[in-house]
Amino acid sequence: MSEHIVSSYDEEIKELQGQVVSMGGLVEKIWIDAIESVTTASDEMALKVIDADKHIDNIELEIYTKAMRLLALRSPVASDLRTVVAAMRMATNLERLGDHAKNVARREKLINPDEHKEVIILLLRMYEMSLSALQQAIDAYRSPNLETAETIRANDAGIDELFNSTLAIVLKLMEPNNPPLQTEALASLLFVAKSLERMGDMTTNIAEIIIFQETGAFPTEERVRGGQVGLMESQQSRQ
Amino acid sequence: MGNGKTNTELIAKSLEKRHRRQTRLKYYGLFSILLGITFLIILLGSITLNGYTALQQTVVQISVNISPDKVFDDNGNISEEVMYNTNWDGLAKKAFRQEFPDVVDRKEKRKLSDLISSNAGYDIKWMVSQNPSIVGKETKLWVKTSDDVDQLLKGRLTVNVPEEQRRLSNSQLKWVKNLTDKGIIKKQFNTVFFTSADSREPESSGILGAIIGSAIAMVVTMALALPFAVMAAIYLEYFAKPGKWTDFIEVNINNLAAVPSIVFGLLGLAVFLNFFELPRSAPLVGGMVLSLMTLPTIIIASRAAIRAVPSSIRDAALSLGASKMQAAVDHVLPLASPGILTGTIIGMAQALGETAPLIMIGMVVFLVDIPTGFTDAATALPVQIYIWSDSAERAFYERSSLAIMILVLFLITMNLLAVLLRKKFEKKW
Amino acid sequence: MTIDSKIQVRNVNVYYGNAQALYDVNLDIKSKEITSLIGPSGCGKSTFLRCLNRMNDVIEGCRVEGNITIDGENIYSKDKDPVLLRARVGMVFQKPNPFPKSIFDNVAYGPRIHGLAANTTELREIVENSLEQAGLMDEVKDRLNESATGLSGGQQQRICIARAIAVSPEVILMDEPCSALDPIATARVEELMGNLSINYTIVIVTHSMQQAARVSTRTAFFHLGHLVECDETNKIFTTPNDKRTEDYITGKVG
Numbered sequence: 001m002s003e004h005i006v007s008s009y010d011e012e013i014k015e016l017q018g019q020v021v022s023m024g025g026l027v028e029k030i031w032i033d034a035i036e037s038v039t040t041a042s043d044e045m046a047l048k049v050i051d052a053d054k055h056i057d058n059i060e061l062e063i064y065t066k067a068m069r070l071l072a073l074r075s076p077v078a079s080d081l082r083t084v085v086a087a088m089r090m091a092t093n094l095e096r097l098g099d100h101a102k103n104v105a106r107r108e109k110l111i112n113p114d115e116h117k118e119v120i121i122l123l124l125r126m127y128e129m130s131l132s133a134l135q136q137a138i139d140a141y142r143s144p145n146l147e148t149a150e151t152i153r154a155n156d157a158g159i160d161e162l163f164n165s166t167l168a169i170v171l172k173l174m175e176p177n178n179p180p181l182q183t184e185a186l187a188s189l190l191f192v193a194k195s196l197e198r199m200g201d202m203t204t205n206i207a208e209i210i211i212f213q214e215t216g217a218f219p220t221e222e223r224v225r226g227g228q229v230g231l232m233e234s235q236q237s238r239q
Numbered sequence: 240m241g242n243g244k245t246n247t248e249l250i251a252k253s254l255e256k257r258h259r260r261q262t263r264l265k266y267y268g269l270f271s272i273l274l275g276i277t278f279l280i281i282l283l284g285s286i287t288l289n290g291y292t293a294l295q296q297t298v299v300q301i302s303v304n305i306s307p308d309k310v311f312d313d314n315g316n317i318s319e320e321v322m323y324n325t326n327w328d329g330l331a332k333k334a335f336r337q338e339f340p341d342v343v344d345r346k347e348k349r350k351l352s353d354l355i356s357s358n359a360g361y362d363i364k365w366m367v368s369q370n371p372s373i374v375g376k377e378t379k380l381w382v383k384t385s386d387d388v389d390q391l392l393k394g395r396l397t398v399n400v401p402e403e404q405r406r407l408s409n410s411q412l413k414w415v416k417n418l419t420d421k422g423i424i425k426k427q428f429n430t431v432f433f434t435s436a437d438s439r440e441p442e443s444s445g446i447l448g449a450i451i452g453s454a455i456a457m458v459v460t461m462a463l464a465l466p467f468a469v470m471a472a473i474y475l476e477y478f479a480k481p482g483k484w485t486d487f488i489e490v491n492i493n494n495l496a497a498v499p500s501i502v503f504g505l506l507g508l509a510v511f512l513n514f515f516e517l518p519r520s521a522p523l524v525g526g527m528v529l530s531l532m533t534l535p536t537i538i539i540a541s542r543a544a545i546r547a548v549p550s551s552i553r554d555a556a557l558s559l560g561a562s563k564m565q566a567a568v569d570h571v572l573p574l575a576s577p578g579i580l581t582g583t584i585i586g587m588a589q590a591l592g593e594t595a596p597l598i599m600i601g602m603v604v605f606l607v608d609i610p611t612g613f614t615d616a617a618t619a620l621p622v623q624i625y626i627w628s629d630s631a632e633r634a635f636y637e638r639s640s641l642a643i644m645i646l647v648l649f650l651i652t653m654n655l656l657a658v659l660l661r662k663k664f665e666k667k668w
Numbered sequence: 669m670t671i672d673s674k675i676q677v678r679n680v681n682v683y684y685g686n687a688q689a690l691y692d693v694n695l696d697i698k699s700k701e702i703t704s705l706i707g708p709s710g711c712g713k714s715t716f717l718r719c720l721n722r723m724n725d726v727i728e729g730c731r732v733e734g735n736i737t738i739d740g741e742n743i744y745s746k747d748k749d750p751v752l753l754r755a756r757v758g759m760v761f762q763k764p765n766p767f768p769k770s771i772f773d774n775v776a777y778g779p780r781i782h783g784l785a786a787n788t789t790e791l792r793e794i795v796e797n798s799l800e801q802a803g804l805m806d807e808v809k810d811r812l813n814e815s816a817t818g819l820s821g822g823q824q825q826r827i828c829i830a831r832a833i834a835v836s837p838e839v840i841l842m843d844e845p846c847s848a849l850d851p852i853a854t855a856r857v858e859e860l861m862g863n864l865s866i867n868y869t870i871v872i873v874t875h876s877m878q879q880a881a882r883v884s885t886r887t888a889f890f891h892l893g894h895l896v897e898c899d900e901t902n903k904i905f906t907t908p909n910d911k912r913t914e915d916y917i918t919g920k921v922g
Contacts, residue, residue, distance in 0.1 A: 003920060003921055004918065004919050004920050004921075005919050006919060009919065076918070077881070077905045077918060078905060078906060078908055078913075078917050078918050215907070216907030217907075480728075481728055481729075552765060552768075554723065554759075554761060555761065556767075556777070557723065557726060557754065558721065558754055558758065558759035558761075558832070559755075559777060559781070559832070559835060560751050560752070560754040560755035560778065560782060560835060561777075561781050565781055569781075
């Protein structure tokens with residue numbers, strides 16, 4: 001990539017992108033911690049996650065401030081404009097990813113990692129896929145890689161499938177005569193599953209942002225989404 | 240950063256030197272200007288010192304009693320014919336000699352008569368024709384003295400040399416002293432100088448003929464040079480395609496501006512006088528020759544003025560669909576006109592001071608009549624100066640200085656006008 | 669190409685003496701739309717603009733090859749008079765260049781030389797109408813007889829626009845019309861350009877890319893005498909096709 005004649009312009013854009021990347025790193029970390037807090041039933045870890053999310057929120061604000069400054073002072077166009085817009089959208093997505101990690105950590109108290117093993121195994125598989133996708137996505141953002149971005153987009157369907165399976169199992173486990181605590185635990189597991197599913201969606205968003213940043217195109221091709229269908233099926237099966 | 244000094248110190252050090260150099264240069268320039276001004280003052284000063292006395296003319300009072308039969312015809316009317324036959328000169332001399340009744344020797348009487356102007360008789364005749372009531376009674380009239388007396392009273396005649404080397408003899412000096420004592424000799428404003436043409440006698444010679452001759456020539460010059468020059472300038476700036484021919488023309492115009500003026504005189508002599516057989520000594524021909532000489536100057540000035548009009552004005556006109564000619568005439572010429580006029584005035588001033596070409600076409604003539612038309616024989620201011628400065632009489636010398644003063648005055652006026660025009664109409668773009 | 673293209677430029681090469689200024693330019697300029705020409709200094713955009721009303725004819729040693737048609741008529745054919753062409757294609761220059769005459773005479777000059785008004789009433793109408801269109805009438809209606817050079821830079825430029833539209837041209841060419849104006853005056857002229865584009869085809873050369881982005885529907889990018897690309901302004905400023913365009917508009921070392 002050729003450089004701007006005004007080198008401080010380059011520096012500002014690099015700084016903005018660097019901040020997005022480091023925010024991505026924090027989000028990865030907070031997700032790892034959030035899942036760990038659930039699997040190890042660590043209240044301390046959960047609190048740490050909730051605290052770290054506030055920090056991520058602050059970084060989002062910083063990125064917005066920087067981006068607005070760039071827009072106002074440099075009037076970026078073409079690839080520069082797309083880079084700045086991409087950075088802002090990245091920040092939004094990463095902030096939401098952080099929120100979801102926080103939500104998972106909040107569920108930690110209600111979940112006993114030794115119960116509902118079959119659900120937890122599925123959740124961990126979803127987590128592994130989502131986390132790996134997120135890591136790849138952030139790498140693909142750091143050094144733009146369209147191929148990786150396309151792969152991430154295509155792989156999201158797998159996470160959606162897993163979510164549907166989890167949903168089906170949880171719905172089966174939910175019996176009207178369950179004790180309230182158990183129902184609450186099952187609901188919490190479902191929330192975690194939903195957050196993991198959203199994590200996949202947002203990672204796909206990140207992949208799309210990368211594609212937009214590099215090509216200017218907004219990917220319009222509908223992704224395969226299993227969630228709605230699965231819910232309908234399970235609703236029908238209950239009737 | 241040498242010698243361990245900071246940049247500021249080094250700069251401060253060199254600054255002093257640079258300031259000194261600047262001051263030195265400033266004084267050199269000032270000195271040059273002062274030198275120029277000094278010489279100008281010496282030149283103008285010496286001319287003024289020599290010339291201002293010509294503003295005055297010495298006159299002497301004589302008592303005359305003109306008998307009516309010398310003026311009026313049988314019917315009692317004033318008659319040119321009768322007056323023509325009168326010996327006015329003798330009358331004047333006789334009247335003057337009455338002041339010195341004890342001078343009887345013929346030779347002495349002639350010397351005495353020489354003290355008044357040989358044109359004194361004409362002066363009396365002129366006074367009579369203006370005012371016939373002085374006829375037939377004892378009247379006191381002021382008539383011009385001879386140029387020698389005039390110069391003596393102005394202190395320009397050396398008297399402390401042996402008599403035979405002097406223009407005035409001992410007795411003549413005595414008579415003048417006598418007149419001075421009686422108080423009937425005085426200096427008055429030299430009206431004649433501004434109202435008549437040349438004369439053999441300095442006291443009767445004037446510059447009006449030359450001024451009118453110059454003026455007519457200038458009118459002709461202006462009328463010929465300005466339109467041709469402006470048209471040539473427009474053509475060269477707007478229509479001529481650059482190329483060998485245009486370059487050739489341009490080089491020649493610049494050359495023409497540098498050609499010695501006498502060459503134009505020779506050209507005028509050969510073409511206008513010998514080939515076209517136009518009248519000699521005519522201000523018409525003088526003006527034509529001067530216009531040839533001024534043409535390149537005005538062309539160059541006009542081109543510069545046209546070029547100084549920003550091309551954006553021309554572009555604006557052209558972009559609206561004006562033709563080149565419309566753009567030039569409607570917009571560029573009006574804006575260039577102050578510059579063109581300035582150039583013209585400077586060219587005219589140059590032409591006004593020109594002598595050599597006029598000499599070649601015979602405008603160097605002795606004329607006692609003031610020219611009244613384009614083809615009348617005439618002379619011009621600088622030529623008049625040339626003629627007078629060549630004459631023997633001291634009185635002509637002071638007159639030629641005064642004429643130079645007048646010429647310089649004209650030139651200053653014209654150049655001042657050019658500067659004022661430029662100031663007034665100068666546009667900032 | 670398209671039916672509504674007002675000006676068609678085909679294989680245009682321009683030379684100044686031995687130096688070539690434009691190489692094989694092909695461009696369609698659409699009717700009643702603003703097309704902006706951008707590019708670095710010396711890229712040939714002004715030269716190209718001046719081809720459209722043959723103002724290049726005035727420049728010594730300038731030679732234009734190729735075809736430029738307006739409404740299908742070749743403007744460079746032998747029987748076409750540039751004077752007539754310039755009445756159809758008006759021009760506004762970089763520096764406001766009102767004639768040092770009254771406001772009225774400035775605007776009336778074009779109609780006068782072309783004999784567009786039968787009498788003074790008609791002439792007055794044309795002048796007032798043009799000033800109205802140029803959005804200047806309210807500002808100058810009480811001083812039509814005052815010198816146009818006494819107006820502010822922005823007003824002078826709008827006088828020049830009024831002067832151009834007084835001959836009712838079909839196309840108006842603008843050569844960096846706002847480069848000598850302050851932002852407020854620039855905004856006024858840009859607003860005016862927007863209004864004028866309803867009735868006139870406008871081609872503008874500008875060094876301000878923001879201006880090109882703000883005012884024009886289509887943008888053409890010139891580089892070293894080549895037309896690099898011409899597309900919707902929106903496209904050029906978000907996702908240009910050519911690397912050279914991208915580098916230029918983002919301010920990168922080419």
